[in-house]
Amino acid sequence: MKIKTLSVTELNNYISKIINSNPLLHNFSVSGEVFNLKQTQYGYIFFSLKDENSKINCIYFSENKVTISDGDKLVVEGKLNIYEKNGTYSIIVKKFNSIGLGDSYLEFEKIKKALEEEGYFDKSNKKPLPKHPQKIGIVTSISGAAIKDIIKLAQKRYPIIEIVIYNAKMQGQEAVINIVEGINMLNNIEDIELIILTRGGGSYDELSIFNNEMIAKSIFESKKPIISAIGHEIDFVISDFVADARASTPSSAIENFLPDINHIETYIMQLKEKIDYSLNRKLEFHKINLGNIVSILEKSNFSYKLANNRKDIFNMKIRLDYSIYKSVNKEKNSIEKFGDKLSSLNPIEIINKGYAIIDKDKAIITTINQISVDDIVNIKLSDGIATAKIISVRNEDRKNEKK
16 A cells, blocks of 8 residues: 655644544643743633643633632643644643642752751852953853853953853753763862852753752852842842852843943042042142141241241351362372372383283293293283293203203
8 A cells, every 4th residue: 555645744634633523632631840930911711730740731811810820739621622734733722720739849849948947048158259350261051152251242242251161962861960060170170259050041950960959958058159140120040049150031130230341430530530639629628727837837927937047057068068179188198199099000011111921821920930942932021022032041040041
């Protein structure tokens, strides 16, 4: 039998007919836990129901305000509907009843209560955030939209910041280990001043990993302050309560906890103006005081007293000049005598008196024991050098001659 090939539209139409023709799927009830709740201003409420293994999307319409929250456990009545264009199906809810809280929410509350009793949420354990950090670390997925927004905003808002990124999985079985390793690694980089744990929005299940006790413990034991920036404004996870600060979105982590370079520059300018104003006031104050002092001195005949002392000051100057003159002359005479002595010992001066300096192979000859017959020597005179050959050597004491 040959299998007929269908188009996607034909297949979805066929599935829709099967669903619509089955009376069981026109009116049934199902129970589950609410998550990913979204309400529109037009009265439509979109949410999902889940149990421990599966989930299904639901749509409910009401003109009145409905109080449903993530974590509620509901029994809903409705019919199954397929959206043929996307090939997705959902429950069109006719009515629902709340039967308490779901297992996931109860587990969340259980973990939250236990950590709260251990002091994980106490304000006294919160570490202060740096006002002007120079280097921060971020634990997130480099493939996510969150990190792109953070880097772009950080470079615009505080361009001098240095960012170290630890690439961690943000969902799945390995996510918890990755996140803990990332926090620990960034703690070991000494000059990192702040850590941001962040990911963009996601489903309740995707964000639920941030309710994990291992992540909570890692945040609590961190030596460096940590900001939790998970999901959107309405999303709350355990890491938000344990962290030293919470940001409602990844972008708000930058906007709320990193300084704005423009604000800093404005503050510096205002501070400079205040300092200039303060200095000018003090300068004006001291000028007035100085004028008052001058006025007082003039009134106390200080100028007259100063004039009477001029003669004494002049005489003192004469005595001081004379004393300096005597000291200088004395030192000058001492220097001249020392110079004369040095000149008398200068070999050049000795040569000028008719003496000569004899050397052989650049060694000065001072005794006949240094030379022999036929040696070549240099004789330095006052106006040049002569070269000579030794033809005899006599010892004046013994009167003998070497030949």
